[in-house]
Amino acid sequence: MTRLGPGTVTRWLVTGPPFLFLLVFFALPSLIMVVASFRYPGEFGGLAPLVAVRPGEDAGITTENYGIFFGDWIYFQILLKSFGIALLTTLACLVMAYPLALLIARSPRRHRDFMVLLVVLPFASNFLVRVYAWMIILGDQSIFLRPFNYVLAHAGVEPLSLLFSRFAVIVGMVYVHLPFMILPLYTNLEKHDPVLLDAAQDLGANAWSRFWRVTFPLSLPGVFSGAALVFIPVLGMFAIPEILGGKDDWMVGNMIKEAFLGTRDWPFGSMLSIMLTLAVLAVAAAAAWLARKGTARA
Amino acid sequence: MALLEIRKVTRRFGALAAVDEVSLAIEAGEFFTLLGPSGCGKTTLLRMIAGFDLPDSGAIFLDGRDLVGTPPEKRPIHTVFQSYALFPHMTVSQNIAFPLKMAGKPLDEIQAKVKEALGQVHLEDKGGHLPHELSGGQKQRVALARSLVNRPRVLLLDEPLGALDAKLREEMQIELISLQRDVGVTFVFVTHAQSEALALSHRIAVMNEGRVIQLDEPSRIYGYPVNRFVADFIGKCNILEADVVEASSSGVTLQVKGLGKVTAPPREGAKAGERGVLALRPEQVRIGAPDSPHDLKNHFTGRVHDLLYIGDVTTYIVELPNGTRIEALLPNSAPGRATFFEAGDAVRVAWRHDAGSFLRD
Numbered sequence: 001m002t003r004l005g006p007g008t009v010t011r012w013l014v015t016g017p018p019f020l021f022l023l024v025f026f027a028l029p030s031l032i033m034v035v036a037s038f039r040y041p042g043e044f045g046g047l048a049p050l051v052a053v054r055p056g057e058d059a060g061i062t063t064e065n066y067g068i069f070f071g072d073w074i075y076f077q078i079l080l081k082s083f084g085i086a087l088l089t090t091l092a093c094l095v096m097a098y099p100l101a102l103l104i105a106r107s108p109r110r111h112r113d114f115m116v117l118l119v120v121l122p123f124a125s126n127f128l129v130r131v132y133a134w135m136i137i138l139g140d141q142s143i144f145l146r147p148f149n150y151v152l153a154h155a156g157v158e159p160l161s162l163l164f165s166r167f168a169v170i171v172g173m174v175y176v177h178l179p180f181m182i183l184p185l186y187t188n189l190e191k192h193d194p195v196l197l198d199a200a201q202d203l204g205a206n207a208w209s210r211f212w213r214v215t216f217p218l219s220l221p222g223v224f225s226g227a228a229l230v231f232i233p234v235l236g237m238f239a240i241p242e243i244l245g246g247k248d249d250w251m252v253g254n255m256i257k258e259a260f261l262g263t264r265d266w267p268f269g270s271m272l273s274i275m276l277t278l279a280v281l282a283v284a285a286a287a288a289w290l291a292r293k294g295t296a297r298a
Numbered sequence: 299m300a301l302l303e304i305r306k307v308t309r310r311f312g313a314l315a316a317v318d319e320v321s322l323a324i325e326a327g328e329f330f331t332l333l334g335p336s337g338c339g340k341t342t343l344l345r346m347i348a349g350f351d352l353p354d355s356g357a358i359f360l361d362g363r364d365l366v367g368t369p370p371e372k373r374p375i376h377t378v379f380q381s382y383a384l385f386p387h388m389t390v391s392q393n394i395a396f397p398l399k400m401a402g403k404p405l406d407e408i409q410a411k412v413k414e415a416l417g418q419v420h421l422e423d424k425g426g427h428l429p430h431e432l433s434g435g436q437k438q439r440v441a442l443a444r445s446l447v448n449r450p451r452v453l454l455l456d457e458p459l460g461a462l463d464a465k466l467r468e469e470m471q472i473e474l475i476s477l478q479r480d481v482g483v484t485f486v487f488v489t490h491a492q493s494e495a496l497a498l499s500h501r502i503a504v505m506n507e508g509r510v511i512q513l514d515e516p517s518r519i520y521g522y523p524v525n526r527f528v529a530d531f532i533g534k535c536n537i538l539e540a541d542v543v544e545a546s547s548s549g550v551t552l553q554v555k556g557l558g559k560v561t562a563p564p565r566e567g568a569k570a571g572e573r574g575v576l577a578l579r580p581e582q583v584r585i586g587a588p589d590s591p592h593d594l595k596n597h598f599t600g601r602v603h604d605l606l607y608i609g610d611v612t613t614y615i616v617e618l619p620n621g622t623r624i625e626a627l628l629p630n631s632a633p634g635r636a637t638f639f640e641a642g643d644a645v646r647v648a649w650r651h652d653a654g655s656f657l658r659d
Contacts, residue, residue, distance in 0.1 A: 193381070193383070195379055195381055195383045196383055196385060196386075198350060198370075198377075198379070198383065199377070199379060199383035199384075199385075200385070200396070201350075201369075201370045201371045202348060202350075202370050202371070202375075202376055202377045202445075203371075203376060203396055203397040203400060203444065203445070204371050204372075204397050204400035204401055204448075205371055205396075205400050206371055209400060213385075213396075214385060217387045218386070218387055
């Protein structure tokens with residue numbers, strides 16, 4: 001007979017609720033979405049019934065949605081473009097966040113909390129307000145752009161327009177997601193033992209070698225979690241391309257949003273969402289495989 | 299010319315002089331120790347030799363060349379840190395290869411030297427392990443191999459044995475001595491553990507409050523401490539306040555508080571009326587039954603107040619009728635017999651007229 005010790009009960013009490021929560025609000029909806037992607041859209045949104053009520057009505061199970069996706073190159077292209085934008089945003093965030101995270105981590109302890117507060121301070125204002133602010137900053141009437149365009153006009157060159165472009169989308173994406181890169185990097189860098197850098201320097205490493213051979217390799221877990229926290233949300237983002245992007249800057253998130261809220265084709269939106277999830281999982285698996293190969297060789 | 303010369307080096311932190319006009323000359327091949335309590339300036343001095351800190355005044359010369367403009371990575375001086383500072387993401391071999399890579403050595407030379415270094419510290423089979431898979435003693439050996447692999451002119455060791463347990467520490471001491479002899483590199487060792495300093499060093503600089511108090515060979519530091527601080531810091535010592543009654547070239551007569559008249563070896567410059575202390579090592583004090591025959595000039599009777607059986611020796615704390623306590627050490631060379639006297643036994647303590655010394659504060 002197995003006895004239920006107090007440890008077992010505690011374990012169930014602690015792990016039970018989150019397990020239940022994920023089951024009800026993650027696993028089950030995901031399953032619903034998989035099923036929905038194989039059905040016909042309802043007339044006014046929702047799903048068509050499984051059994052036709054009226055003659056000629058689409059009903060039951062179909063692979064039509066996947067057929068459309070694989071039948072037209074455009075969906076794959078948009079997915080690929082979304083990956084490109086997400087990758088570019090992640091790299092830009094990494095390059096901008098790393099020096100800042102390093103600066104905070106190497107500041108006197110009493111200053112660090114304040115600096116971290118400054119990093120998260122933008123979250124105190126509404127997301128849309130922050131994105132709309134970029135319309136003003138990047139717009140043709142922007143005080144940053146006008147003097148520049150004034151000079152260009154005198155030189156007889158076409159004025160520069162930044163808004164409603166791929167550039168504006170990436171600027172907005174980087175701006176919004178930068179803290180998600182800074183924080184995990186800072187948390188990692190702050191834990192580094194400074195004596196390791198002393199040791200590296202003592203053994204002949206200059207500043208460049210100290211960074212690339214000690215600091216950077218040790219910060220890789222922070223780089224990976226920061227990259228995931230930026231890459232995945234950017235991939236599904238629809239608000240920023242819609243506000244700051246042009247007609248050609250639709251991302252997969254915009255398509256999913258349009259399917260659910262615009263054309264009210266829930267099965268098609270579900271299918272796109274599943275393809276996106278599968279693509280992310282494939283990238284994550286490839287990254288994990290590469291990382292394992294890297295450590296095995298080292 | 300000395301290999302490493304420290305000339306009138308001063309380093310201040312605010313109003314405090316952590317290192318105060320220190321001058322030292324360390325010879326090639328020497329095992330040199332900076333010994334002192336924490337905060338005496340020994341680690342600050344070490345950091346200045348390594349290049350992590352710069353003197354406010356004075357200079358450090360290596361082979362007669364001023365090191366002031368040379369950053370740590372360009373100095374042929376390596377450090378073994380107290381916490382070992384092994385790179386956690388590199389294997390043992392990669393750690394040891396690090397300084398060779400930084401020096402731009404060809405790959406086949408690196409491999410050969412790493413292999414040799416692993417052998418030297420008896421870690422032939424640990425090359426592929428990561429630092430966290432090693433024991434404390436093994437980490438210590440990797441740190442040593444890494445700092446020695448490209449043969450620095452000077453190796454600095456910052457309390458390297460501090461984190462090891464007592465038995466391992468003794469083993470590592472023996473390994474350190476033979477390693478230093480084998481590679482011929484000059485060692486500058488920093489410690490606050492006096493027994494370690496005595497066991498390892500060719501010469502010791504005893505430091506206190508930023509200054510070098512005494513610089514000499516271990517036996518002379520122990521046998522002839524220059525003042526009360528050194529006598530008290532190095533080894534155990536009975537320290538009793540004393541006034542000089544009479545001083546001559548054959549010896550000094552002291553009026554010792556709690557004892558009375560005591561004869562001590564001559565002391566240069568001692569004058570009648572001078573105040574100081576009588577320093578007496580416990581092993582110089584003989585202990586015996588009150589009626590046993592003896593011919594020693596300094597003798598007092600008392601009772602055993604307490605005793606500490608340590609195994610090889612027993613320390614007796616003898617209390618005289620007036621309350622003065624004197625420690626005496628007796629070796630337990632006869633097996634099975636732990637104690638010669640019990641607490642409360644009447645005993646006589648005595649020491650030769652040339653034992654002990656009169657020291658100024």
